[in-house]
Amino acid sequence: MLSFLISGTLVLAYKTVYQTYHDPLTGLANRRDLEKKLQQLNEQKNSDSSELVAVLFIDLNRFKTINEGLGHQAGDYLLVATSQRLQEQLNSRKHLGRVGGDEFAIWLKPVTDKQEVVNFAEKLQLVLSQPLFWQGQEIYTTVTIGISFGETDKNFRGPELLRYADIAMHKAKAINSSRPQIFEPGMDTQAVQRWHLEKDLRVGLEEKEFKLYYQPIFSLKTGKIAGFEALVRWDSKTRGFVSPGDFIPVAEETGLIVPLGEWILREACRQIRDWHERFPRYPALIMSVNLSGRQFSEPNLVKQIQRILEAAGVEGDRLKLEITESMMMNNVEEAIALLNSLKDLGLRLSIDDFGTGYSSLSYLHRFPVDTLKVDKSFVGRMEEGKDSQKYISIVRTIISLGHNLHLDVIAEGIETEGQMNILEDLSCEYGQGYLFSRPLSVENAEALLAAQNPL
DSSP states (O other): OHHHHHHHHHHHHHHHHHHHHBOTTTOOBOHHHHHHHHHHHTTSOSSSSOOEEEEEEEEETTHHHHHHHHOHHHHHHHHHHHHHHHHHTOSOGGGEEEEETTEEEEEEOSOSOHHHHHHHHHHHHHHHTSOEEETTEEEOOOEEEEEEEEEOSTTOOHHHHHHHHHHHHHHHHHTTOSSOEEOOTTHHHHHHHHHHHHHHHHHHHHTTOEEEEEEEEEETTTOOEEEEEEEEEEEETTTEEEOHHHHHHHHHHHSTHHHHHHHHHHHHHHHHHHHHHHOTTOTTOEEEEEOOHHHHTOTTHHHHHHHHHHHHTOOGGGEEEEEEHHHHHSSHHHHHHHHHHHHHTTOEEEEEEETSSOOOHHHHTTSOOSEEEEOHHHHTTTTSGGGHHHHHHHHHHHHHHHHHTTOEEEEOOOOSHHHHHHHHHTTOOEEOSTTTOOOBOHHHHHHHHHHHSOO
């Protein structure tokens, strides 16, 4: 009896220790165990000379979308299948761990050539991008990889090496890089600054520090206001005015763009309803809102927008969503199905920054969109010396393409009368830019509406 109790106690103790250092889903080492193993590398080196160690930090893209869209069982299947694929590429299971919800890490030692590590990371990206099958459905995902290197010497810190690889991975995400990113000195400082920005961003959402500005869109034929594009601005209590170019990428990466984007939609719909009531002479006024890639991937997007429209008392055709080419090309068939569901709500749809992405013209006619927006980078170069004719030809082609597909065309970034005249000659219907107006506060936008069509 005593031996039975002792053996039972030992088994329980073993399970407790195992669970402390292992991920229960995949059976891999967890972050605590991997950090411990990394630190032990310095104690286990075979000679007095230092050895180069590499850590790869691997993040599964689109995991949240798959997990929420297909269910947690599908998410678990994806994690287990990913861990198996990674193990197949390694000589030893002990070199691999699951260090976060959708994150894995690998350590390699000894490393003789850094480029070989980069090549290995690129091979992992290829292997992990192959489709998986879950209950008859294909699951596609990609990975973002950060890499760090360190020498096993008196200054070696295993956990820091893992953190550096994590920082490099987030850097790759921030710059939308499809290639593995190697950690460089200074990235940790950038990461700290980014962390503080993320923290302030969360506070800003809670404290309602964001507001919308509205840039008018004009008919180039009549000179009348046809609508507005809603643009978010952040006036932080601690930072002052923060450029959208600084906080939007952080919001995208952290997922904060989802609640921020929902607030933008709610506020924009409330505002357009208010303007329709206050300015009845503008019955066709349309509000355009940019949709982020993260929002486009949200499984409940259609229901969310439907609730917002109903709560605001706005007809669907008063709202236009602006979507980039790249967002639709990630998975064309899924994108078309989603766009059709949005059209069923009566929404108008626009392809933003057209010509700068990588959409295939063979798909364009299948996208149920209403508008093409000519990117300001083309519009701004229509008067630039020897290359002006080239850019005029590009703009002419986009406008002709839109018209042939029965779409209207908006040119953005118009800053000179010369640009406006060229666009009018090319039969472009609408335009926006500093020539007409900068983005305006609610009060100034209302003053413009009142001045253009007084009662």
